[in-house]
Amino acid sequence: MKQKLFDKFAELFGNSDGVNFYFSPGRVNLIGEHTDYNGGHVFPCALTLGTYGAARKREDRKIHFYSMNLDSFGVVEASLDDLTNKKEYNWANYPLGVVWAFAEKGHPISSGFDMVIWGNIPNGSGLSSSASLEVLTGVILSDLFDIKDLSMTDLALIGQYSENNFNGCNCGIMDQFAVAMGKKDHAIFLDTATLDYEYAPCVLDGAKIVITNSKVKHSLVDSAYNDRRNECAAALKALQTKLDIQSLGDLSIEEFEANKELISDEIQRKRAKHAVYENQRTITAVQALKDGKIEEFGKLMNQSHISLRDDYAVSCDEIDILVDLAWAIPGVLGSRITGGGFGGCTVSIVKDEAVDTFIETIGKAYAEKVGHEAEFYTVDIGDGASRLA
Numbered sequence: 001m002k003q004k005l006f007d008k009f010a011e012l013f014g015n016s017d018g019v020n021f022y023f024s025p026g027r028v029n030l031i032g033e034h035t036d037y038n039g040g041h042v043f044p045c046a047l048t049l050g051t052y053g054a055a056r057k058r059e060d061r062k063i064h065f066y067s068m069n070l071d072s073f074g075v076v077e078a079s080l081d082d083l084t085n086k087k088e089y090n091w092a093n094y095p096l097g098v099v100w101a102f103a104e105k106g107h108p109i110s111s112g113f114d115m116v117i118w119g120n121i122p123n124g125s126g127l128s129s130s131a132s133l134e135v136l137t138g139v140i141l142s143d144l145f146d147i148k149d150l151s152m153t154d155l156a157l158i159g160q161y162s163e164n165n166f167n168g169c170n171c172g173i174m175d176q177f178a179v180a181m182g183k184k185d186h187a188i189f190l191d192t193a194t195l196d197y198e199y200a201p202c203v204l205d206g207a208k209i210v211i212t213n214s215k216v217k218h219s220l221v222d223s224a225y226n227d228r229r230n231e232c233a234a235a236l237k238a239l240q241t242k243l244d245i246q247s248l249g250d251l252s253i254e255e256f257e258a259n260k261e262l263i264s265d266e267i268q269r270k271r272a273k274h275a276v277y278e279n280q281r282t283i284t285a286v287q288a289l290k291d292g293k294i295e296e297f298g299k300l301m302n303q304s305h306i307s308l309r310d311d312y313a314v315s316c317d318e319i320d321i322l323v324d325l326a327w328a329i330p331g332v333l334g335s336r337i338t339g340g341g342f343g344g345c346t347v348s349i350v351k352d353e354a355v356d357t358f359i360e361t362i363g364k365a366y367a368e369k370v371g372h373e374a375e376f377y378t379v380d381i382g383d384g385a386s387r388l389a
Contacts (some may be wrong), residue, residue: 024136024385025050026121027178032282036172039193039247040279046182048382051119058112068118097166098137126339131175134159156180182384216343235272298334305336314341
């Protein structure tokens, strides 16, 4: 991959002398969905799929972005003197937003740079191609401009800040954090209220993580995601008329059940129920995994999907078909929607001996029911973003 990127860089920008090489993973969240902006816990891991980048400083104020996945856009040119979101920049608004956010956070970039990327995260799949690109850009800027005082957590927060304020998606911290802080063969148990985290070994003895892409694309900038945030905020406000809490993640299930009548709007009550129950499910699931109770972990994944489907209403017909098909296959320990919702992917834990059956059975039935094919990725858990040798 490195050679391909460097050849393309030389073709576009004259040569590849002094170019550095970088990688930033995608992520999948095993459990703990839509809890990250509700002050709850999440349990994502970085994947070995991701975004590769080649970059080099320029002497002037120009910034050039080129994606080998989206070559029809050609080289997108921006300037350090006009860091604004423009429709014609399209995908390049994500890395440009990080340049803007660096300046906002007191680290203005002193000169332009050229950057070529290629990624193998399926676009719009819900595996965080945008967070991968944001953190990749953060690593590149820190490296090229020798910015030493930003930690990987800082780069995750900058990526989130740019997506919230430059690209208009009110995402929580999970995606960027998982991408920045990933560790091979470990998932990250993160308290999004405090950013306290621990690595939990993801040892799935005799089982694999299989991601199924529904090939239904979603865009999180769409209103539905921000609607869910607003509904949760309204529910929190109703609960705060009586309870001294900062977020829905502060509540136990018992406390929620005892006080849920404070939320008069039925839809808001359902959204809050999901946030509270999913947070507790995640805490329980991580303990189960630590205890080697992988079947229990799988059952909690299934409960997570039901809650996301019924209480949070972020699933869709295609995803529900994939999950229902998965649940019917012996050897599937758990399966659920993952990511923001409204399409994208499911994540399943499947016993080794059932993986081929899983892919074959679901592949055939899904195509018959939906009219197009799904894609399957048997994934490995990898490290976070970094400069590569």
